[in-house]
Amino acid sequence: MVEGLKLGEPLMVIEDLKIDFLTEEGTVKALDSINLTVRKGEIHGLIGETGCGKSVTSLTTLGLLDDNARIQGGHIYYREKDLLKMKEKKLRRHIRGNEISMIFQNPVSSLNPVYTAGEQVRESVVLYQDKNKKRARQIVLDELDRVKLPDPEDVYEKYPHELSGGMKQRVMIAMMLACNSNLLIADEPTTALDVSIQAQFIKVLKVLQEKNDLTILYITHDMAVVSEICDRVTVMYAGQIVETADVHDLFKDPKHPYTRGLIHSVPGVKTAIEDFETIPGTVPRLINPPSGCRFHPRCEYAKKKCSKVKPTLEGVPGKNDKHVVSCHFWEEVE
Amino acid sequence: MEEDQSYFGTEDIDIEQEIQDLKKKKTSQMELVWLRFKRNKLALIGTAILFLLIFVAIFAPILAPYDPLETNVARRREDPSRDHWLGTDQLGRDLLSRLMYGARIALFIGLIIVGVSGGIGVTLGLLAGTIGGWVDEVIMRVVDAFMSFPVLIFGIAFAVSFGGGLYPVIMAVGLITWTQFARVTRGDVLAIKQEQYIEGARAIGESRFSIITRYFLPNVLPSIIVVATIQMPSAILYSAALNFLGVGVEPPTPSWGEMVNAGSRFMQFRPNMVTVTGLAIVVTVLAFNFMGDGLRDALDPVRRGGR
Numbered sequence: 001m002v003e004g005l006k007l008g009e010p011l012m013v014i015e016d017l018k019i020d021f022l023t024e025e026g027t028v029k030a031l032d033s034i035n036l037t038v039r040k041g042e043i044h045g046l047i048g049e050t051g052c053g054k055s056v057t058s059l060t061t062l063g064l065l066d067d068n069a070r071i072q073g074g075h076i077y078y079r080e081k082d083l084l085k086m087k088e089k090k091l092r093r094h095i096r097g098n099e100i101s102m103i104f105q106n107p108v109s110s111l112n113p114v115y116t117a118g119e120q121v122r123e124s125v126v127l128y129q130d131k132n133k134k135r136a137r138q139i140v141l142d143e144l145d146r147v148k149l150p151d152p153e154d155v156y157e158k159y160p161h162e163l164s165g166g167m168k169q170r171v172m173i174a175m176m177l178a179c180n181s182n183l184l185i186a187d188e189p190t191t192a193l194d195v196s197i198q199a200q201f202i203k204v205l206k207v208l209q210e211k212n213d214l215t216i217l218y219i220t221h222d223m224a225v226v227s228e229i230c231d232r233v234t235v236m237y238a239g240q241i242v243e244t245a246d247v248h249d250l251f252k253d254p255k256h257p258y259t260r261g262l263i264h265s266v267p268g269v270k271t272a273i274e275d276f277e278t279i280p281g282t283v284p285r286l287i288n289p290p291s292g293c294r295f296h297p298r299c300e301y302a303k304k305k306c307s308k309v310k311p312t313l314e315g316v317p318g319k320n321d322k323h324v325v326s327c328h329f330w331e332e333v334e
Numbered sequence: 335m336e337e338d339q340s341y342f343g344t345e346d347i348d349i350e351q352e353i354q355d356l357k358k359k360k361t362s363q364m365e366l367v368w369l370r371f372k373r374n375k376l377a378l379i380g381t382a383i384l385f386l387l388i389f390v391a392i393f394a395p396i397l398a399p400y401d402p403l404e405t406n407v408a409r410r411r412e413d414p415s416r417d418h419w420l421g422t423d424q425l426g427r428d429l430l431s432r433l434m435y436g437a438r439i440a441l442f443i444g445l446i447i448v449g450v451s452g453g454i455g456v457t458l459g460l461l462a463g464t465i466g467g468w469v470d471e472v473i474m475r476v477v478d479a480f481m482s483f484p485v486l487i488f489g490i491a492f493a494v495s496f497g498g499g500l501y502p503v504i505m506a507v508g509l510i511t512w513t514q515f516a517r518v519t520r521g522d523v524l525a526i527k528q529e530q531y532i533e534g535a536r537a538i539g540e541s542r543f544s545i546i547t548r549y550f551l552p553n554v555l556p557s558i559i560v561v562a563t564i565q566m567p568s569a570i571l572y573s574a575a576l577n578f579l580g581v582g583v584e585p586p587t588p589s590w591g592e593m594v595n596a597g598s599r600f601m602q603f604r605p606n607m608v609t610v611t612g613l614a615i616v617v618t619v620l621a622f623n624f625m626g627d628g629l630r631d632a633l634d635p636v637r638r639g640g641r
Contacts, residue, residue, distance in 0.1 A: 064536055067466070097539030104537075110530035114552040124538045172534065179538055 005079070007041040011183060011215050012061065012100075017074035019056060019065070026287045030056045032239045032294070033074070035313055038183065043209055043216040045230035045247070047223065047262070049283050053239040054219045055105075058185045060084075062100060063091045078183075097128060101181040103173055105188035110172045111160040117171045118144070118156030124178040143174040147204055166197040173201070177208065185217045190225060202229050223266045227251055232322075235259050238284055238294040241313065245323040255316060255325040257299050257333050293327070301329055370632040377628020383621040391437040400428035402435040402588045411604045421606045424596055429607060432588035433614055439589045440570050440618065443504060447569035448562050450508025455515020456551075456558055462516065463523025464546055474520070477513045485510050485572055486579070493581040503582040507572045511565060518561050522554040556633035563626035567619035574615055590615050 005011060019031040031053045038044045046054050059065050061076055061083060076083040083095065104110045111120060118140050125136045125143070137156075144152035147170040160168055169189065176184065186205070190198040206229055208214050218230060226233055227247060234244040235258065243256040254260045261279035281298040284290055290297050296306035305328050314330070316323040327333070371377060390397060399419075406426035414421045420429035462473040485507065492506035493499075526532065526549075535545050576582045577591025585592060590611050597607030 062537055064533060092536075092539050092541065095539075096537055102534075102537040104530045104534060106530050110534050112531040112535070112549055112553070114555075123540070127539060175534070175538065 005040045007039075007213065009040050010037050010077075011040045011079065012036075012038040012217075013075075013077040014057070014061075015075045015077070017057070017060065017076065018072040019053075019060060020070045020072055021066075022068045022070060023287075028286045029289055030069075030239050030286055031060075032289070034236075034239075034241055036234055036241065036244070038215060038217055039232070040215055041209070041213050042231040043205070043218055043229050045226040045233040046217060046219045046236065047221060047226055047233060048236035048242075049221060051283055051286075052236045054236060055187055057236075058102060058187050058217065058219055061185065062096055062102060063088065097124065097179040097181060099181050100183045100185060101176040101179040102185040102187060103176050103189045105191050111168055113160050115159075116156065117158050117160065117163060117168075121171065121175045121178055124175050128179045128181075139178070140174075143178045144171070146177065146208075147171075147174045148200055149174070166193050169193055169197075170201070173204075183215045183217065185219070187219045188221070189218075190220070190222070198225070205229065223263065235262065238289060239286055240294050241326060242295070243323075243325045244313075245316075245319075245325075249319065249323050255323070255330045255333065256327050257301050258295050260333065301333055303329065367632045371628050374628040374631060376624045377631075380621040380624030380628070383617060384625060387437055387618060387621070388441065390434050391441050394431075394434040394438055398428075398431035398434045400431040402427060402431040403586050404428075411600060411607075413604070413606060420610050421604075423593070423607055424600070429593075429610060432593060433590075433611065435588040436590045436593060436611075436614070437618075439583060439587065440574070440615075443500070443573045444566045444570040446504050447508045447511065447573065448565050450505065451510075451512035451565065451569070452515050452558065452562055453512075454508070455512035455517075456519050456554075458512070459516040459519025460523060460546055460550060460554075463520040463527065464542075464550060470520070473516065477516050480510055481513045483510060486575060489572065489576050490579065490581055493576065498581055498584075500583050503573055503576050507569055507576070511569065511572070514565060515558065515561055518557050519554050522557050523550050526550060526553050560626055560630040560633060563622055563629055566626075567622040570622075571615070571619060 014034055014036040017031055017034040018029075021028040021030050034053070034057060036044075036046075036057070046057065048054055056065070056069075060069075060071070061078070063083065063086070065071075071084060074084070078095070078099065083091065086095065111117065118137070121140045121143055122136050125139045129139055130136050141152045141156065144155055149155050149167060149170050155163070155167065155171070160171075163171065173189070190201055193201060202225060205216060205218075209216055218226070220226060230247045232244065233247050233250045235242045235250070235256065237258050243250065243254065243259045245255075250259065251263060254263055258279070261277065264277040265279060279298055280300075284294060284297070290307070292305070292307045292309055293299070293302075293311050296302040299306065309328065311326045311328050313324040313326045315321045316325060316330075404427060406422070408426065409418075409422055410426045411424055412418055412422040412426075418428050418430070420433065423429055423432065458473050458477075462470040488510050489503060489506040492509070493502040496502035496505070532545065532549055535549050540548075573582060574589070574591035574594070577589050578595045580595070583589040583592060593611040594608055594615070597604075597609075597611060601608045
């Protein structure tokens with residue numbers, strides 16, 4: 001629980017974050033002035049296509065970027081402290097696990113093959129809850145039970161290779177939940193799961209958020225999951241924030257042409273192939289991103305200005321700055 | 335469950351007990367490795383020979399028919415006979431007894447050399463792999479430099495400048511054969527670095543030290559064990575070679591290298607001494623290599639699941 005922070009107050013604020021990656025082919029401008037506010041107690045969805053910078057954003061908050069990443073500017077304020085200015089040691093002691101923990105997308109490789117599932121969850125329990133071995137074991141069993149793993153006693157003794165993908169994913173989640181942190185970053189946590197297990201997992205997250213005042217930054221490209229569990233949603237495109245809004249506003253009344261395209265291109269179970277729309281073109285390579293608005297080459301509303309001037313986030317009137325969109329001509333979009 | 339029980343007859347089968355038994359039976363990591371290891375017959379033979387060798391080495395004082403240092407000038411350079419199963423050497427000492435005591439020295443030397451080189455190699459490999467950057471660069475260039483060094487020349491120079499004897503030889507061979515450990519460890523670390531559980535460990539706030547000792551080390555251990563079993567025979571060979579050249583264990587202590595050396599001087603008319611000792615070295619080296627091969631296959635995660 002965060003002292004002195006009420007529900008709905010900003011917990012983490014990302015301001016003008018710019019990150020480049022130095023590669024052999026050139027500089028990849030992975031993040032271009034990202035602005036994002038995660039509020040206490042909400043599930044904040046971060047959606048966008050593969051390679052648009054979702055995961056980079058989350059790794060940056062924990063200081064887990066690769067060596068070839070260069071932070072070119074901006075701030076990440078977590079409870080008013082700038083994480084980017086923090087020393088590695090302080091990050092490790094006070095932020096990772098303690099305040100912010102993270103669920104990774106690939107459950108198959110996210111567990112250490114040489115320890116049993118229980119031992120790995122116990123690692124976070126010992127670090128953040130209780131050093132006593134016997135009590136730690138009991139806490140681990142409770143955590144395993146909390147993520148709906150059948151027969152926790154049995155799972156405790158099992159090595160990762162003896163568990164199925166879905167079970168591993170849940171062990172991983174238990175491991176992160178056992179950290180008792182305030183902010184949970186879930187980076188495409190359900191991509192490797194069956195839909196039925198996905199549904200269970202989403203329920204578990206929702207319950208945790210409501211019971212423990214947990215704040216979740218949920219990174220995904222799955223629009224259906226977003227509409228199901230998120231309170232607020234941020235849409236990213238090619239390293240830029242395109243639109244942020246409450247989930248209902250976003251799905252009912254998307255302002256940005258990209259968001260509209262994204263929502264319309266979700267195939268429903270009953271949609272015929274001819275009926276769903278696609279966004280023409282492909283995601284640009286970020287080594288040489290389009291000038292101005294990065295979406296303009298694919299945008300049907302694009303005008304001359306779009307290729308020259310980079311749009312900034314503007315508030316939609318009447319929404320109290322809760323709905324912001326980054327487009328020069330959003331008012332003209334139908 | 336109810337119907338099943340009545341079908342089989344309730345008295346004989348306790349379902350609860352069966353379930354408990356089944357749970358206990360689940361195969362552990364070690365058992366799986368053993369199952370795969372068992373399929374390789376050569377590896378099994380090698381292991382058996384090694385156990386025999388270790389047994390002989392430990393119980394040499396009981397098993398050896400003679401004192402290995404006891405000379406008998408009247409019965410020099412004899413062919414195998416009822417009294418001396420393998421014959422005698424140039425001073426009339428029993429060859430079989432000397433061979434048995436020699437096994438002690440050989441195994442001891444091999445073990446210590448692998449310990450020294452493994453300690454150095456694994457530590458440097460872990461550092462190079464986990465820290466990366468210029469540290470990696472420097473360590474790997476040092477590895478290259480050491481690999482280009484002829485082991486025997488370095489061994490002789492080092493051992494002689496430190497006064498000869500057993501320990502300088504051990505140090506010399508250990509100090510120059512660590513490169514394989516470093517390379518394998520670093521390679522494995524680089525691969526494991528990409529795994530998400532390392533990122534996960536960092537995400538829950540594990541310290542760098544505990545990531546190295548609890549995440550990297552246990553995961554490279556299988557490879558290290560394999561390298562160790564393959565380095566063992568070459569360590570024994572190197573020390574025997576140095577011995578043959580006159581550095582290392584001082585006579586009259588029985589060592590295989592020195593025995594081959596002595597035997598080679600009269601191998602035209604009494605080939606038994608050099609043959610028997612040479613054979614002992616060859617068999618030991620092969621046994622280690624077979625076992626190492628088997629272990630590598632059994633522990634190799636790439637081959638897991640497949641046959």
